[in-house]
Amino acid sequence: MRPPAxxxxxxxxxxxxxxxxxxxxxxxxxxxxxxxHAVETLPDELRGLMQLALAVPDREETRGNHEKTHHIGRIGxxxxxxxxAFLALSEFLGETLCxxxxxxxxxxxxxxxxxxxxxxxxxxDALPIVxxxxxxxxxxxxxxxxxxLANFGASIYIADLVAIAMVRELGVMMTAIILSGRTGxxxxxxxxSMNANEEIDALRSFGFNPFDFLVxxxxxxxxxxxxxxxxxxxxxGILGGMFVGTAVGIPPALYWHGTLDSINLLTSSLGVFxxxxxxxxxxxxxxxxxxxxxxxxxxxxxxxxxxxxxSITAIIIxxxxxxxxxxxxDI
Amino acid sequence: xxxxxxxxESDPRISVRGLTMAYGSFVVMRDLDFDIMPRDxxxxxxxxxxxxxxxxxHLIGLREPAAGTIEYDGRDFTNADPxxxxxxxxxxxxxxxxxxxxxxxxxxxxxxxxxEEHTRLPAATIREIVAYKLALVGLSGFEDxxxxxxxxxxxxxxxxxxxxxxxxxxxxxxxxxxxxxxxSSRRLDDLILRLRDALGSxxxxxxxxxxxxxxxxxxxxxxxxxxxxxxxxxxxxNLREHAEAPVVRDFLNRGESGGDx
Numbered sequence: 001m002r003p004p005a006x007x008x009x010x011x012x013x014x015x016x017x018x019x020x021x022x023x024x025x026x027x028x029x030x031x032x033x034x035x036x037h038a039v040e041t042l043p044d045e046l047r048g049l050m051q052l053a054l055a056v057p058d059r060e061e062t063r064g065n066h067e068k069t070h071h072i073g074r075i076g077x078x079x080x081x082x083x084x085a086f087l088a089l090s091e092f093l094g095e096t097l098c099x100x101x102x103x104x105x106x107x108x109x110x111x112x113x114x115x116x117x118x119x120x121x122x123x124x125d126a127l128p129i130v131x132x133x134x135x136x137x138x139x140x141x142x143x144x145x146x147x148x149l150a151n152f153g154a155s156i157y158i159a160d161l162v163a164i165a166m167v168r169e170l171g172v173m174m175t176a177i178i179l180s181g182r183t184g185x186x187x188x189x190x191x192x193s194m195n196a197n198e199e200i201d202a203l204r205s206f207g208f209n210p211f212d213f214l215v216x217x218x219x220x221x222x223x224x225x226x227x228x229x230x231x232x233x234x235x236x237g238i239l240g241g242m243f244v245g246t247a248v249g250i251p252p253a254l255y256w257h258g259t260l261d262s263i264n265l266l267t268s269s270l271g272v273f274x275x276x277x278x279x280x281x282x283x284x285x286x287x288x289x290x291x292x293x294x295x296x297x298x299x300x301x302x303x304x305x306x307x308x309x310x311s312i313t314a315i316i317i318x319x320x321x322x323x324x325x326x327x328x329x330d331i
Numbered sequence: 332x333x334x335x336x337x338x339x340e341s342d343p344r345i346s347v348r349g350l351t352m353a354y355g356s357f358v359v360m361r362d363l364d365f366d367i368m369p370r371d372x373x374x375x376x377x378x379x380x381x382x383x384x385x386x387x388x389h390l391i392g393l394r395e396p397a398a399g400t401i402e403y404d405g406r407d408f409t410n411a412d413p414x415x416x417x418x419x420x421x422x423x424x425x426x427x428x429x430x431x432x433x434x435x436x437x438x439x440x441x442x443x444x445x446x447e448e449h450t451r452l453p454a455a456t457i458r459e460i461v462a463y464k465l466a467l468v469g470l471s472g473f474e475d476x477x478x479x480x481x482x483x484x485x486x487x488x489x490x491x492x493x494x495x496x497x498x499x500x501x502x503x504x505x506x507x508x509x510x511x512x513x514x515s516s517r518r519l520d521d522l523i524l525r526l527r528d529a530l531g532s533x534x535x536x537x538x539x540x541x542x543x544x545x546x547x548x549x550x551x552x553x554x555x556x557x558x559x560x561x562x563x564x565x566x567x568x569n570l571r572e573h574a575e576a577p578v579v580r581d582f583l584n585r586g587e588s589g590g591d592x
Contacts, residue, residue, distance in 0.1 A: 111444075190435075193434075194433075194434065197429055197434065198427040198429060198431035199433050199434065201393050201427065202425065202427060202433070202493075204392075204420075205391050205392075205423060205425040206449075207417055207421050207448065208448065
């Protein structure tokens with residue numbers, strides 16, 4: 001046991017915070033009466049600072065709360081978190097279905113203007129980026145296809161290749177990925193910051209159902225816009241292919257004819273059919289992450305990232321499932 | 332405007348019975364028992380982080396009690412079915428700590444939205460009411476501003492205007508004075524007193540601003556962080572001198588004297 005500290009400060013000149021920082025643990029160690037006594041031996045200005053620092057005792061027990069958990073404990077926490085996420089997902093889907101039910105029976109209330117604005121934001125405002133990406137994707141398909149097909153003198157089949165790929169897979173897939181990044185992320189960020197700012201609580205306490213008011217118009221807007229944008233992306237992609245086709249010497253009329261021959265109503269409706277599901281996935285993951293995000297700006301950022309990651313992953317998985325189903329059904 | 336329940340002035344408007352509030356297994360406050368009478372200006376006070384706002388969130392039904400009940404005019408609020416509950420909530424006006432104005436709407440639209448939803452007033456009347464409510468909180472002329480375009484204090488005042496939109500029977504204000512300059516804060520106290528006198532509203536305020544507490548409150552609860560339950564209830568002016576718990580006297584006297592009389 002060391003004797004309690006006392007201080008000799010005759011030669012003390014000017015000092016900065018390193019001195020009190022050095023003294024604090026010494027005084028804490030002594031504690032109580034001894035520390036109070038030691039503080040008395042310090043010069044005035046230093047004594048004041050130390051008394052202030054010692055005024056509230058160190059709360060050892062609060063430190064433990066942020067201690068690292070044991071590995072096994074961490075596995076347990078992850079499992080519980082996964083279960084919690086599953087429950088949250090079920091609850092969210094249930095709430096949304098109830099909301100849709102209220103809409104169908106005419107009891108859901110939201111502002112028509114919100115719906116129209118969301119339609120514009122996820123539809124019309126997305127046209128430039130959807131046009132650019134689809135056109136380029138069509139061109140790339142045509143280029144890559146031509147490299148192989150030209151070997152067999154079968155360049156004319158570029159038209160079939162591009163048309164089938166666009167209407168079955170790429171048109172809807174690219175649109176969904178663009179909207180995940182654009183609209184899904186925007187939904188998560190909007191709702192997340194509304195949540196952080198207590199705006200959603202305010203809706204509740206004025207008797208509005210936040211699901212009817214916020215989630216419903218967003219889900220509906222995407223369900224309307226996704227198919228439209230998909231059809232648009234298909235057409236633009238085919239035009240992109242035609243552009244390359246013309247460049248490698250296929251007359252546009254011939255190319256157009258090839259395109260029309262290769263697809264029929266059934267094949268071209270496959271992508272549109274999928275687009276409803278993808279639209280729902282994007283809207284739901286964006287809205288769910290936003291509604292369930294925490295109260296800080298970091299939480300809003302996390303919600304946005306998660307919304308995009310989850311919706312893109314879910315879209316690819318869903319698309320694989322559809323591919324398998326369509327193969328079995330032979331369409 | 333609302334169909335006020337027929338109750339005598341001597342029955343409590345809000346009764347809290349054995350309320351325990353918890354986040355998961357962490358108990359914030361336990362065994363809270365108090366009554367709020369009609370026309371009370373009732374202050375929920377206590378140190379930072381003691382659960383004042385949490386208590387308000389329980390009172391307005393945003394959080395469910397871990398135990399205990401809350402009654403409005405003798406009707407159970409905690410266990411009420413959703414329809415009855417929605418009807419009770421319609422009698423509340425709530426101002427949140429940050430104002431919590433809907434950021435995609437202008438100030439006028441923020442105040443008009445509850446009116447459009449819950450009344451059948453014509454648009455012109457709603458416009459007049461909006462202008463009047465904004466004038467009450469000193470924000471005339473800011474109708475078409477968005478919440479992000481005005482200062483934090485103005486957001487707060489607009490939040491109060493919105494809370495008053497439906498002439499609520501019970502007005503909940505979460506830290507209305509925090510972040511306001513002394514003059515605005517004083518104006519706000521006047522506003523609260525006048526509202527109570529003119530409309531007969533019951534007003535519940537979460538705050539730790541001593542000046543406001545003494546200026547407006549006629550009843551209060553003190554939440555004690557250390558014991559995690561009620562430190563005292565009653566008129567704060569009275570509690571300042573005569574509260575049994577030293578921590579309450581310390582709080583109301585800013586730790587100066589009072590604690591050792």
